[in-house]
Amino acid sequence: MKQQPSSRPVLQPMTVLVVEDQYALRQAMVQMLHNVGATHVWEAGSGAQAQLIFNAHQPDLVLLDVILPDCSGLDLLRRIRAAERQADSPAWTPIVLVSSLDDEAAIWDGILAGGDDYLAKPVSPTILAAKMLAMQRLQHTRRQLEVTGAALRQANTLLEQLVEIDPLTELTNRRGLDRILTVELGAALREQKPLSLILCDIDYFKQLNDAAGHVHGDAVLRQVAQLLRSACMRPRDVAVRYGGEEFLLVLPGTPQSGAMTLARGIQHVLAEVAIAHPASPVASHVSLSGGIVTLDHYASEVCQAELLEQADAALYAAKAGGRNRFVHVRDGAQSGRAGHASGEQ
Ligand SMILES: Nc1nc2c(ncn2[C@@H]2O[C@H](COP(=O)(O)OP(=O)(O)OP(=O)(O)O)[C@@H](O)[C@H]2O)c(=O)[nH]1
Incomplete structure (x- = not known):
């Protein structure tokens, strides 16, 4: 018999973009996301629509179907990662690929393209919530690192200024x-x-x-x-x-x-x-x-x-x-x- 999870994962407020061309599946995922506490869920049925919503709203998480009517989900993923690399300040959005192609090669390709995890269809509510929790942890750690990095950069600038100051007179040394x-x-x-x-x-x-x-x-x-x-x-x-x-x-x-x-x-x-x-x-x-x-x-x-x-x-x-x-x-x-x-x- 299948073992039930001990308790429902507790999620921080999170916004999610669901990219899935099959309406019924998309609705099911939207419902699951609301059930586990997603604060806002955007829906996209195509790659073009997903790109527009992603650029406009910068969701906290993307659930991305690998096969889309207008493009490959992996191509969209590569475009998002390339834009993140070129951004002025480092950016990263957790992206979980969703597909029925749950063979090893598909998982490998998805992660290589910049995906953070993989979710097999049909999507289980508990697995979905567990992956959201894991992505949230990663995102939280990354944000903490960014804050620490910014503080370090600030401290370094101050230090660079201080090493050029004479302590007695406060003139440049x-x-x-x-x-x-x-x-x-x-x-x-x-x-x-x-x-x-x-x-x-x-x-x-x-x-x-x-x-x-x-x-x-x-x-x-x-x-x-x-x-x-x-x-x-x-x-x-x-x-x-x-x-x-x-x-x-x-x-x-x-x-x-x-x-x-x-x-x-x-x-x-x-x-x-x-x-x-x-x-x-x-x-x-x-x-x-x-x-x-x-x-x-x-x-x-x-x-x-x-x-x-x-x-x-x-x-x-x-x-x-x-x-x-x-x-x-x-x-x-x-x-x-x-x-x-x-x-x-
Ligand atoms: N109070 C104080 N004295 C300093 C400091 N740095 C250097 N001195 C002193 O400055 C003096 C410089 O002496 P000298 O090089 O002979 O120069 P001077 O007495 O001004 O003679 P001339 O330059 O020829 O007029 C020395 O007694 C140093 O100890 C400091 O940070 N504080």
């Missing part, structure tokens, strides 16, 4: 600079627009640390970072913490004159804000020395390292010239005052 400079150098060459870099260094920062303590030194680094960030007015300007007490400004589309004006502005603000520096021989407040380089001749490509070396050489010239000043690489140490620092007057 050296790693971020490498990426940004690669992009901006490429853009400058492509668009034939100038690109300026200002490499600045806090004057006598060691003495400040020694006199006021490391914690105060950190606070000063944060203040200077904030000030430099504010000086970067254009959306593509970036302030970078280059090293301990060194900062770099990346100024796309900025010629030499623009970079010098910006440097003067920074010196002006530094004098106004007047962050105390009790141990500086060059100013009563925290001051910066800076080296400026501008890429505005595009005959040949310039590498990052070369530009940074030039900025460093100009910074060295600014220091050698007495600090608290900015020097453009083309001006050299003697003639390159970019602005006045009030403490030096």
Whole structure:
């Protein structure tokens, strides 16, 4: 004697598309589906009709007859799977093939074509409910994976941003600079627009640390970072913490004159804000020395390292010239005052 199932499977709300050309069989399946809790059942008697309903309603499950009047059920199945693969976000609808061709080759072909399971006619209500439950489990697991995947992608993006941020000053760090400079150098060459870099260094920062303590030194680094960030007015300007007490400004589309004006502005603000520096021989407040380089001749490509070396050489010239000043690489140490620092007057 046939054993009866212990209890009726409990289904989550589910919408189903039944593709079956024989009316009586289709109605029987629709009835069974309603009995096991399907929330909505669409009916299609042909492949074309099924495709239209599938595209319009995206059912949770498809029961698909293998032999249809206008096409093979397997062809329709392949078309649905191909569209899912091409979708922007990964999609998958459980599809159970229904056929009286319950020989092994037919089952094999159906699964190869993208079917998830196979149901033999005449359809048993219990087997149908059991397969719906199994498909629902698969669908649930897949959705959970999608949610986890999306959360992971979000966490990765955040992580990528965080690894490019200096924790003390919250400015872009050296790693971020490498990426940004690669992009901006490429853009400058492509668009034939100038690109300026200002490499600045806090004057006598060691003495400040020694006199006021490391914690105060950190606070000063944060203040200077904030000030430099504010000086970067254009959306593509970036302030970078280059090293301990060194900062770099990346100024796309900025010629030499623009970079010098910006440097003067920074010196002006530094004098106004007047962050105390009790141990500086060059100013009563925290001051910066800076080296400026501008890429505005595009005959040949310039590498990052070369530009940074030039900025460093100009910074060295600014220091050698007495600090608290900015020097453009083309001006050299003697003639390159970019602005006045009030403490030096
Ligand atoms: N508080 C603090 N100090 C730092 C940090 N990073 C580097 N420093 C200090 O910055 C100082 C840099 O010293 P130097 O390279 O001699 O530079 P300087 O004293 O500014 O001298 P000049 O650049 O020649 O004017 C060192 O004392 C470092 O310990 C940091 O994150 N916080």
